[in-house]
Amino acid sequence: MTPTLTGTKKVVTGNHAVSYGAMLSRVQVISAYPITPQTQVVELLSEFCANGTLRAKFIKVESEHSAMAALIGAASAGARTFTATSAHGLALMHEMLHWAAGARLPIVMANVNRAMGPPWSVWTDQNDSLSQRDTGWMQIYCESNQEVLDTVIQAYRVAEKVFMPAMLVLDAFVLSHTAEQIEIPDQSVVDEYLPPYRPIYKLDPNDPRSFGGLAPPDVYMELRYKMHRAMEDALTEWARADEEFSELFGRRYGLIEPYRADDAKILLVTSGTVTSTAREVIDELQSEGRRVGLLKIRVFRPFPAQLVRETLQGVEKVAVIDRNISFGMGGIFAQEIKSALYNRHERPPIFGFVAGLGGRDITPKVIREIIEYTESHDEPEDLIWVGVKR
């Protein structure tokens, strides 16, 4: 199906792309607390609310924990809800992230990946969002501002289908404050793609029920089982949502994106903006005749294990770039990939690289070194620190 109306072309930052995505998704209740580098998200949304572009209630709460709590209240009462945060704000929300998922509320949040303190840092890495990977939130790592805007819309589509909350992630400053030209879709097309939110149960005096009461051991586990099943269903729903998105808007992203990986001997795995840089390096290497490919992991939760396994089939070595670290273990994407492969017979060796923490730049040169290292070493290593001054 060919896309119908085209939208407006505009040069916007990643943060503003988030705002446009939320606005087009007709969110009804926003609750947010400012934190660098998210502030422009909520500032533009405030303007949209003020000038009537967006008809929504904006609760200017006094902390991020309250922001999520407010949205839980609002979503429970049947509204489409949105927030944005980063690093410490996300960490502060932690309790309520568990709550939103357990309450099966399709809240969508944009998290700007920012390093955790102390020491204070405003630059990008992925520890903040990955610390929340067990909360039951879907996580989508975006590479470009267009993807950011599109992912907001897709996220509502999927979240309101499976009733699990979704967090889209964008790198601090590299995306959040970097302007790119994007297409802002037409509202009517978005409306066609994204119907209004229809919860199964909501707070309603005409049908009075109690939400979130005490569940003894004989019933709690089943409720958790149902959450996991919803996450599994989300794998299918993401694919479907992406497919239908491409039909209406002409763009697709997939849960993962292999790039020139067909007959690669070495596969580089990245997420976030590092992917953009990596594409350049892969192109260069390929033109040098090297069989090096790239795998971008976009949807991290639910983890697309089967897709990853398929992509890694026939690969000789895998180099994972983690812009994060689980202290005492290693890079998290590397662990997840290993875990997806472990029970399979075909298990290419996996080199786990940790790079770019606290916003340290991952340049093409660094990526090349990573690939060289992988190529030159026979034995895989679980954790290789990149660029640390020793």
Next chain:
Amino acid sequence: MRNFTLPSEELMGSGHLGCQGCGGALAMRYALKALGEKTIVVIPACCWTIIAGPFPYTSLKVPVLHTAFETAAVAASGVRAALDIQGDTETTVVAWAGDGGTFDIGLQSLSGAAERNENILYICYDNEAYMNTGIQRSGATPYLAWTTTTPEKTPKAEPKKDIMAIMVAHGIPYAATATIAYPDDFIRKVQRAKSIYGTKFLQVLAPCPPGWKAPSEWAIKLSRLAVQTRVFPLYEVEYGERYTLNAPKEEPALPVSEYLKLQGRFGHLTERDIEAIQEIIEKRWQRLLQRVRESS
């Protein structure tokens, strides 16, 4: 020859898990009579989390959102926003929290909501300790009371936090105290609050027989004595300025010992202790009277 005129409808059902003589249960019963069916109640972690009954049951005939401990006021704010944006301005949104979730861990979100003048009714049923988790002290625990974390050798060394003063300082449209021995007064205040736009706050003294170490049949008696001894005067404050005293009237009050001696949590008090408490009560009373006078 009725002593009280309460609405007949019961929106709190029997079979709930409140202890015998639970003041918090009575408080909820009266509040819902005052509010009616078009009400949504937000309940953070507190005794009522358990009293309401476990999944898949509920003892309340209005919608209830259980939420995390510190979030009552802001979750209620979220519910309010969602109702408003969907065109429902009739349903009342009530945050129903214990003293822990109000005075201590919930104070931030309550202050935030009050500062934003969120259109919610916040009712704190105050049993003066973290009763649900086993009677640990809270900011609402009175001076020298026993709790499991302020044992008899080291009873609570600090006076009860003046939550009304804090809420009044926010300048919200309506703040009031109430208690279960005066159901007419409590219901009147809930209905009055409901009719006002903005943040409304009610502190309801709700005796807890196990936590206060008193027989269950004295739940009302203790509540009444708290007022009559001026430990817990009933008053209203509008917009942080206009004070109205409801009870007790300015006649000789009962000495505070009449109230304290009935409760095991004060069983260790000496004469000196009781005098000290009487002094604190007297000071607060005089301050309240002054504010009432300044208002008129």
Next chain:
Amino acid sequence: MRKPIVFTSEREMPPMAVSLADMSHNRTGSWRYMRPIYSEKIAPCKNACPLGNDIPRILSFVSEGRYEEAWRLFRQTSPLPGVCGRVCYHPCETRCNRKDFDEALSIASIERFVADACFDLEDEIPERPRRSEKIAIVGSGPAGLTCAYFLAKDGYAVTVFEAASQPGGMLRLGIPAYRLPREVLDREIELIARWGVEFRTNTKIGQDIDIEKLWEQYDALFVATGAHHSRALNIPGEELALTGLEFLKAVNAGQTVNIGKRTLIIGGGNTAMDCARTALRLGAQPIVVYRRTREEMPAIAEEIEEAEHEGTRFEFLAAPTAIYQRDGRLEVHCIRMQLGEPDKSGRRRPVPIPGSDFVMRADSVLKAVGEEPDLSFLSERLETSEGIVMERAQGLLERAGIFVGGDAQTGPSTVAQAMRSGREAAFAIMRFLRGERKPKAPQLDEALRVNFSYFAHKPRVKTPQLPVSERILGFAETKRALSADQARLEAQRCFSCGVCNNCDNCWVFCPDAAITRIDGTYKVNYDFCKGCGVCAEECPRSVISLVEEEL
């Protein structure tokens, strides 16, 4: 009541924890070890009243202005409310729970008000089968009148024999008009007569009629001849003293009696007080001489106060030893007393102090040191046992049916006690005639606990009285009636002890909403009642009791 929900598969469960049902499956009644029950109790006033007047309900009627219903309720237990409201010593007020809160209810004055307000009403005499038996009552004092009333109400033919020219006994002869106006007494006797009671006056037992003859002609007998035989002083010159009772009878009968300007009244009972107050009204100065102190005086406290208020003087701890006539006046030799060990009445025995003789002069001396019944007209072979006279001789048991009551049985007592005795005799006679046994009376607990929190202080109404200066001018009634407003407001002070009056407290204060109210009754839902006891504690009037739950 529903069964608990059991999920057999996760597919039956909603996606999140949301409620599907209420908590009515959870019968918290199992938590209980004490159970509240509604058990009305007997109010202490009603319990203290010798007639068992249903005072709480009567006051409830009065509080609502329903005087006729109050009057008819009185008449179920008493034929003489107008009399009692004036002369009873009101033990109800002494036991009234309100005295521990502020002041006892002024019950007697309300009884009087009701009787006066309904002065012109008559009993509704229903159609009832006439019984064949005939009963004779000897004596038309309060005991005899009351016995007649209850028997006649039940359809029996009753004839009352009275020695005096008019019925009433001590009510007419002993109690002065300023306490009990004649119209009131006459009216209430008339109402008794309307039930078909025959009065034969000027007929004295043992003189004009014979007890054995009566015993043959009638199916049962009630002897209620009172106690008119005055006790002696047993001192020299006693014959110079007038008998107090005779003095009162004469004055009450309208005769002129000259007691001079100064009269000594020996004694401390009601008769002595009546003598003193009557003496005042005849222009004399009475001095009451009593061998103990004021505290031990057997007269009703009110009577002592009024006697004093009107001008009676008292000489306590003194007793006469001899009376002489000197120069047209009486010289009464007395001795001082002191209180020693208690005697069999429980009061401390007065002991003369040697050498403390003194002399008082007066124009007259009235002796009022107690009365005794005179039952000499009863045959010897009859033996009394608890007021029931049984024929001892064999073969004549079925002829037993002579009952003795009132002062004749007990010695001088009170009007109310005499009336009670008369009523009991009436029912004993009915049982005797029908061959029934006395049923076991249900034992009700008294309502002693009142939760004062639900009442506001309000002083007791003051019974209006004539000023003293007016009073002693004649024999007009000294106590005035309450106004309707006063009576109603005073009745509203009644706590309604032990009798539910729908205050709703139990329903209001149940933390489990386990008490329902339907059509003015309350029910505990024992499936859910946790037995916390709040309802019992907050019931203002002891209607709810906590009893142990059977385990």
